[in-house]
Amino acid sequence: MTAAQPESTALFTDHYELTMLASALRDGTAQRRCVFELFARRLPDGRRYGVVAGTGRLLEALEHFRFTDAELTALAESRVVDDATLRWLADYRFTGDVDGYPEGELYFPGSPILTVTGTFAEAVVLETLALSILNHDSAVASAAARMVSAANGRRMIEMGSRRAHEEAAVAAARAAYLAGFTATSNLEAGRRYGIPTAGTTAHAFVLLHDDEEAAFRSQLAALGPQTTLLVDTFDITAGIDAAIRAAGPELGAIRIDSGDLGVLARQAREQLDRLGARNTKIVVSGDLDEFAIAALRAEPVDAYGVGTSVVTGSGAPTSGMVYKLVEVEGRPVAKRSSHKESRGGRKAALRRHKPTGTAIEEVVYPHRGPEPERGEHDRALQVPLVRAGQPVADLPTLEESRERLRRALVSVPWEGLKLSHGEPAVPTVFLG
Amino acid sequence: MTAAQPESTALFTDHYELTMLASALRDGTAQRRCVFELFARRLPDGRRYGVVAGTGRLLEALEHFRFTDAELTALAESRVVDDATLRWLADYRFTGDVDGYPEGELYFPGSPILTVTGTFAEAVVLETLALSILNHDSAVASAAARMVSAANGRRMIEMGSRRAHEEAAVAAARAAYLAGFTATSNLEAGRRYGIPTAGTTAHAFVLLHDDEEAAFRSQLAALGPQTTLLVDTFDITAGIDAAIRAAGPELGAIRIDSGDLGVLARQAREQLDRLGARNTKIVVSGDLDEFAIAALRAEPVDAYGVGTSVVTGSGAPTSGMVYKLVEVEGRPVAKRSSHKESRGGRKAALRRHKPTGTAIEEVVYPHRGPEPERGEHDRALQVPLVRAGQPVADLPTLEESRERLRRALVSVPWEGLKLSHGEPAVPTVFLG
Known part of the structure; x- marks a missing residue:
């Protein structure tokens, strides 16, 4: 405690x-x-x-x-x-x-x-x-369990703290983990309950830098090549090119946080494979709920970041x-x-x-x-x-x-x- | 603090x-x-x-x-x-x-x-x-403000703590008060922010006693005749009779927590007036949101108790x-x-x-x-x-x-x- x-x-x-x-x-x-x-x-x-x-x-x-x-x-x-x-x-x-x-x-x-x-x-x-x-x-746990079922074994990261009261967010992270989520963004939940925490960067980090590739290189230097690079700040295709240029084909993952996630994940997978980054995983986030997660089941998605819908019990x-x-x-x-x-x-x-x-x-x-x-x-x-x-x-x-x-x-x-x-x-x- | x-x-x-x-x-x-x-x-x-x-x-x-x-x-x-x-x-x-x-x-x-x-x-x-x-x-404040508008000057008591995370409930009480609610049921909000708190009894109190009138007499002895008696545990008409029998026509208020609140409020008002309890107020509660509150505008309701809908932002x-x-x-x-x-x-x-x-x-x-x-x-x-x-x-x-x-x-x-x-x-x- x-x-x-x-x-x-x-x-x-x-x-x-x-x-x-x-x-x-x-x-x-x-x-x-x-x-x-x-x-x-x-x-x-x-x-x-x-x-x-x-x-x-x-x-x-x-x-x-x-x-x-x-x-x-x-x-x-x-x-x-x-x-x-x-x-x-x-x-x-x-x-x-x-x-x-x-x-x-x-x-x-x-x-x-x-x-x-x-x-x-x-x-x-x-x-x-x-x-x-x-x-x-x-x-929260009841909604989260449906999302975990929909994700069918793929990694689930709870990242809804910002959409919930600050203490409710900690309890929500706990409930989502109980329901099978893999990790949370919430550091207090990590401290209080020992839940694994996860996170890398937001669009702000890319915008802070002179260009996207400079941001990627900085992140890679600090967090290593297994990190997740956020590629949708400007143009996703150019972002993925820059990511692999900066990280090489051993990059851990990319994250896409906007747009039609199914289409984008497929395009990203093809592009990554073409660039030789066959093991680079694809994380998607952005207004996901259990239905959106299920709809992505056939797509080459490796992990989901879920925010608002899980911490608010998805309706x-x-x-x-x-x-x-x-x-x-x-x-x-x-x-x-x-x-x-x-x-x-x-x-x-x-x-x-x-x-x-x-x-x-x-x-x-x-x-x-x-x-x-x-x-x-x-x-x-x-x-x-x-x-x-x-x-x-x-x-x-x-x-x-x-x-x-x-x-x-x-x-x-x-x-x-x-x-x-x-x-x-x-x-x-x-x-x- | x-x-x-x-x-x-x-x-x-x-x-x-x-x-x-x-x-x-x-x-x-x-x-x-x-x-x-x-x-x-x-x-x-x-x-x-x-x-x-x-x-x-x-x-x-x-x-x-x-x-x-x-x-x-x-x-x-x-x-x-x-x-x-x-x-x-x-x-x-x-x-x-x-x-x-x-x-x-x-x-x-x-x-x-x-x-x-x-x-x-x-x-x-x-x-x-x-x-x-x-x-x-x-x-919470945005939802609460709509409810306050709908109530058109009538008293509003926030009583949704039980439907929200325990700390979020305190913040919700504060937000509802900011938006014009009159009081909260939440004692921590009273302590932390000086918000007026309110509450009298639940159905459990009536059920605890040998009969309804015994419960009413006990409550009146402890809280005085200005209290609010909850009259819908068994039969509302009998409950109102018992309430006035126990309290006399100077009873502060009755509360109705279930049923068709508009119809029941009208019947209750007629019954109270007939019993000479013309100043006894009518408090209604039970799944109220801004729409239900507005729908009761023409009814003889003096105060609303609002729970789930206000603390969850009404959708x-x-x-x-x-x-x-x-x-x-x-x-x-x-x-x-x-x-x-x-x-x-x-x-x-x-x-x-x-x-x-x-x-x-x-x-x-x-x-x-x-x-x-x-x-x-x-x-x-x-x-x-x-x-x-x-x-x-x-x-x-x-x-x-x-x-x-x-x-x-x-x-x-x-x-x-x-x-x-x-x-x-x-x-x-x-x-x-």
């Missing part, structure tokens, strides 16, 4: 959580045993699956969820809550349990992605923190997950005034698979049972994350979560990997 | 900025005097105007843009740059100038929103930081601004390979107005002159923000920027305030 992490995460909280707490402390209901569930009522428009991301960040933020003097003073000055509530907050430590889908797991409508068990008081104040992190990170910048009270003192509860109905009671989930490993359905059932019959290819989806306030041992690393997702995507029925809009890849079946 | 601000902002930077720096330090071009401009090539699809937001946050982040031992060690370990570059970074202080549109100003395609003047080395490394902050904050989560090198040692430079052409040379801008105060056009012209003729109703748009590395005195407060936007919106031609898609409210005219 780094200095760039907040010392306390306790005010990443909505005002109403503390006023509910104040009222509940006053009337005695604050100590009732509650279960809150975090889930998505639906996937973003036409998506086939969602990817759980952010769990690791949430567990870390939970450890820093402390009302220190700084937070208490701020709350006192703004009169958000009364003195009794401030005293309670001063001692706040989450002492409950958290279960959930591990990072890198797929989710579908109604999947119980996170289950928080504890007193009303200790669990209600975590709503915003949990949702902010999971809604953001899962949105779905949030996952729409909610955090709902489902059980009070063992009694199922649910809102029931409208179309936004929820299912009361704590739930568990398993995913059924064919013997081939292909997923068939998401089964969501009452946690108290009865447990549905479970075939040898089915698996339970929730795992313990926090016990009595402490993160469990052996939480997965980012690399392990990345591998989990890779394996999970192999289980998606082939229709579910299509980029086109449609139904979730597997249906959610609610029992009980 | 608070503990939740990073100590150093220096790694909110893309890898390629430091590799460009390394190459330029090596070949001597790093010290060339440069001008970078930050601008948007276009507004998000069909938008009529953009709102500049984030400048204040950027100036603060710039003061914390320092490569301390922690950053240098991370860069050394990951071998991003060579030792000479690390030594240069250790002494990094921005010593140049920044001019720009003040926060709360409108912008249009090509408006020179920010101009950074300095050596290549000191200016190139600010690209990602500047773009992350302005792209995010302006996206445009980033502003698409870019940071381009436009001048090197006084010589205009520009990329020219494709449709993404840029105009070289440092630019200035003024906005022409009719004698009535209505804006007519955005005039962007070469900074070196000639200055276009300027009528008494026209005004220059850039102001000094940083001089020789130091923020200028008397930077506007958030309240002043909020007032600036309020006045600027009055100058927009009436067609430009329409929510429907169309051309920018005023054309940008490029001279020279």
Whole structure:
């Protein structure tokens, strides 16, 4: 962890959580045993699956969820809550349990992605923190996973930091890496999470110099012949000629950042081959999303640089997950005034698979049972994350979560990997 | 400022900025005097105007843009740059100038929103930081301003934190407030920026209790009769009856969070009036965007709670601004390979107005002159923000920027305030 992490995460909280707490402390209901569930009522428009991301960040933020003097003073000055509530907050430590889908797991409508068990008081104040992190990170990972599928094994570099809030950019780099991106441009993500970073030069570097070839020679002298030269500042054909003149045929890669990338990649490949630079790779970037990536599948592209679309969730910048009270003192509860109905009671989930490993359905059932019959290819989806306030041992690393997702995507029925809009890849079946 | 601000902002930077720096330090071009401009090539699809937001946050982040031992060690370990570059970074202080549109100003395609003047080395490394902050904050403020126009003077509460990255949520609350929102749910935004915070209870609070009226009585005891009771957990009509039974006709407000809000608001108003609660206000929330807000204009709604749509820029989560090198040692430079052409040379801008105060056009012209003729109703748009590395005195407060936007919106031609898609409210005219 780094200095760039907040010392306390306790005010990443909505005002109403503390006023509910104040009222509940006053009337005695604050100590009732509650279960809150975090889930998505639906996937973003036409998506086939969602990817759980952010769990690791949430567990870390939970450890820093402390009302220190700084937070208490701020709350006192703004009169958000009364003195009794401030005293309670001063001692706040989450002492409950958290279960959930591990990072890198797929989710579908109604999947119980996170289950928080504890007193009303200790669990209600975590709503915003949990949702902010999971809604953001899962949105990015869900979009990124589609792009990785579309790229079909080619290298993917996340370079969208400039199009996202500066801290969201770091989390987005993490989520994209989780989803299978190869590297990020974001240096803070490199420091904080150990994600490989990548980058060479922008058009500004070429324009800074007296001519393109001078810029290329300078870059080669500093970064070596395996670097990537950006060839589209003036004229791409002339740029490629200059690149090979400066670097020789052992040049690592060229990057094209504008224009009709398919046509340009083909022309560039022919030109490079003609110049003997058969191993020089072609990196393309510039307004790529999963559809544009897929459209380039037949072209001689070796790597994609993806910016805006991945960090903004490619049309779905949030996952729409909610955090709902489902059980009070063992009694199922649910809102029931409208179309936004929820299912009361704590739930568990398993995913059924064919013997081939292909997923068939998401089964969501009452946690108290009865447990549905479970075939040898089915698996339970929730795992313990926090016990009595402490993160469990052996939480997965980012690399392990990345591998989990890779394996999970192999289980998606082939229709579910299509980029086109449609139904979730597997249906959610609610029992009980 | 608070503990939740990073100590150093220096790694909110893309890898390629430091590799460009390394190459330029090596070949001597790093010290060339440069001008970078930050601008948007276009507004998000069909938008009529953009709102500049984030400048204040950027100036603060710039003061914390320092490569301390922690950053240098991370860069050394990951071998991003060579030792000479690390030594240069250790002494990094921005010593140049920044001019720009003040926060709360409108912008249009090509408006020179920010101009950074300095050596290549000191200016190139600010690209990602500047773009992350302005792209995010302006996206939220631009969407929020449309919602505020649509609400036509009614109270607006930003409550979207849960649908955004936890730090982005704080910045979004600030941007929404800048754009005219009345309050935010986000407690960190309250602490960090002094924005009024608001909130009372969620459905969970009602479900926690043995019945709805018990929950209402508890809330009233803790928060007083001016509170807002959430009446749609079970049945809205019964909920309103229970609310007035518990609070009496002096109840502050009710909130409806689901269903057909127009119909429900009308029914609720009639019911409240019938119960003698003529001053009890009606707050509505639930998937509101600028169009839904406008559609409720004729209904008896007193305040709107807006979540997802405002924090995600209502379909445009980033502003698409870019940071381009436009001048090197006084010589205009520009990329020219494709449709993404840029105009070289440092630019200035003024906005022409009719004698009535209505804006007519955005005039962007070469900074070196000639200055276009300027009528008494026209005004220059850039102001000094940083001089020789130091923020200028008397930077506007958030309240002043909020007032600036309020006045600027009055100058927009009436067609430009329409929510429907169309051309920018005023054309940008490029001279020279």
